[in-house]
Structures are given as C-alpha cells and as structure tokens.
Amino acid sequence: MSEIDDSNLRLARRIVEAACGLLVISGAGMSAECGIQTFRRPGDDGAWDQAAQQLATPEGFQREPQHVWSWYRRRRLQALAAQPHAGYTALASWEQRAPVFVVTQNVDGLHARAGSSRVVELHGSLHRFKCAAQSHAITDGCDQDVVPRCSICGSYVRPAVVWFGEYVPDAAISGAAEALEAAQAVLLVGTSLVVNTPGGLLRSAARRGLPIIEVNPDPALPRPADAQVSGHLPPATTVLAGPAGVVLPRLLA
Numbered sequence: 001m002s003e004i005d006d007s008n009l010r011l012a013r014r015i016v017e018a019a020c021g022l023l024v025i026s027g028a029g030m031s032a033e034c035g036i037q038t039f040r041r042p043g044d045d046g047a048w049d050q051a052a053q054q055l056a057t058p059e060g061f062q063r064e065p066q067h068v069w070s071w072y073r074r075r076r077l078q079a080l081a082a083q084p085h086a087g088y089t090a091l092a093s094w095e096q097r098a099p100v101f102v103v104t105q106n107v108d109g110l111h112a113r114a115g116s117s118r119v120v121e122l123h124g125s126l127h128r129f130k131c132a133a134q135s136h137a138i139t140d141g142c143d144q145d146v147v148p149r150c151s152i153c154g155s156y157v158r159p160a161v162v163w164f165g166e167y168v169p170d171a172a173i174s175g176a177a178e179a180l181e182a183a184q185a186v187l188l189v190g191t192s193l194v195v196n197t198p199g200g201l202l203r204s205a206a207r208r209g210l211p212i213i214e215v216n217p218d219p220a221l222p223r224p225a226d227a228q229v230s231g232h233l234p235p236a237t238t239v240l241a242g243p244a245g246v247v248l249p250r251l252l253a
C-alpha cells in the first residue's frame with residue numbers, strides 16, 4: 001500500500017476544515033475495499049472493462065437481454081451483500097461539520113447506505129429498474145433470475161443505469177451543478193477518469209478556483225507540476241495516494 005505523504009495530508013486537512021461545503025466525486029475505487037470489482041485495474045487484462053463495454057450498452061441488452069440481466073443481478077446481489085467501509089462512514093459523519101455533496105459514478109448505492117444524505121448518482125442505480133421501450137418505472141418482480149417483462153408495454157425490464165452511449169439524465173447533471181455551486185472544495189475519490197462524465201464537473205471546479213484533493217493509490221489527475229502539459233483535466237491541489245478506506249478516516253478524523 002503506498003505511504004500517504006504527511007505534508008499532503010496536513011494540507012488536505014486544512015482545505016476540508018476550511019470548506020463550508022464539500023463536493024465528493026467518487027468512482028469504482030470507492031467500493032474496491034468493499035469487495036466490489038473496479039472496471040479498470042492496473043495490470044488487469046481489462047477483461048472486466050471489456051465485459052462492461054460489451055454488456056453495459058443498449059446494443060448489448062438488445063442482443064442478449066438475459067445475459068445482461070444476469071450480469072446486473074449478480075452485481076446487485078454483490079452490492080447488497082457488501083458493507084460500506086470506514087471511508088464511507090467518515091464521509092457521512094463529516095456532515096455534522098459541513099454539508100457534504102456526493103456525486104458518484106457508482107451504481108451500488110453504498111454512499112446512501114453509509115448515511116450520506118446528499119447523493120447524486122450520475123450513472124443511475126442497480127437498485128432501480130425501468131422498461132427498455134418506454135422507461136416505465138418498474139418496482140415489482142425484479143428479484144428474479146429470468147429477465148422480466150414490463151406489465152404495461154411488454155418490453156424487457158432493465159436496470160435504471162446509464163449505459164455507454166446513453167446520456168446522463170438532466171436531473172443528475174443539474175444536481176451535480178448545484179452541488180458544485182454550494183462547495184468550497186472537491187474530494188475526488190477512486191476514479192480513473194477514463195469515463196468522460198466527471199470531467200466537466202472537475203473543469204468547472206477548477207475554473208471556480210476550488211482546491212481539488214485526489215484520493216487514489218494510482219492518481220488520475222495531472223500533478224500541479226505537470227499542469228502546463230495536462231490535457232483536458234485540471235491538476236490536483238494535493239494528492240493522498242492511498243486507499244479510500246484508509247485515507248478518508250485519517251483525513252476526516
């Protein structure tokens with residue numbers, strides 16, 4: 001496990017303690033210590049990401065609805081069996097000091113289960129369902145192995161997640177923008193930033209001059225020193241290069 005630089009931790013602590021509102025942008029790495037696989041792991045053969053690219057798409061569902069349904073059902077059961085780690089509870093507890101706005105790419109529902117009260121799920125949720133043809137909200141009969149049919153229009157039922165090639169819903173985009181408006185600092189946790197969704201939020205935060213703290217054993221943002229060569233992503237103000245379940249409780253003690 002990479003050592004956390006004490007001076008970076010002290011700077012990060014000063015930043016969060018001074019912030020009257022904290023925007024947390026999280027990705028799959030936030031749930032890695034809960035036993036939920038990330039999409040892209042260093043040294044991985046990318047099999048998981050290849051699967052996601054094939055199955056987490058409207059075309060994949062149209063091609064093989066039962067296979068995609070089973071894949072999501074396995075992930076949902078895994079998420080329900082997972083327990084939020086100490087990093088999740090540290091974020092929820094910080095709400096006693098200042099508003100914490102979570103904007104997550106994750107669909108596992110763990111932030112809310114850990115007690116965070118302001119959560120925007122950019123990519124939807126494993127625990128909500130809709131029909132493929134007309135997005136009728138479906139609440140019954142989704143705990144089965146065989147892909148269900150919509151009782152209204154008869155089309156297949158799918159998880160209410162945002163697939164690759166689908167737009168993030170306007171409500172999530174505006175929720176994230178409101179969170180940014182109310183924040184004075186950004187905590188970026190456990191995302192490779194390979195998916196484009198959080199990029200715009202980070203660029204807006206940088207334009208507003210908000211400090212950005214990245215928590216990741218394998219940081220994704222450019223270092224301040226590389227800022228002039230970085231592409232479309234702003235540099236981190238400081239980086240805590242360690243796992244979320246260890247770093248967040250120390251940062252938010």
Ligand code: BV8
Pocket residue numbers: 026027028029030032033038039040041052056105106107123161162163164165166167168189190191192193194195196197215216217218219220242243244245
């Ligand atoms: C869209 C739900 C417009 C489903 C997911 C530019 C413009 C427009 C589109 C694109 C574009 N560039 C690319 C695209 C297409 C695409 C995209 O981004 N593709 C990528 C793969 C290149 N984007 C889209 O389609 C988005 N829609 O742009 O709409 C549009 C519409 C039509 C046509 C054109 C444009 C919608 C994307 C949403 C996809 N849905 N999830 C499901 O879950 O099945 S994304 C999926 O990846 C998950 O939600 C996951 O959270 C997310 C992002 O990955 P990360 O969270 O970053 O996870 P990853 O595994 O990559 O990294 C883990 C990180 O954790 C690592 O950094 C690691 O170091 C770190 N880590 C590991 N352990 C720990 C840790 N950190 C802390 N602690 C630890 N212990």
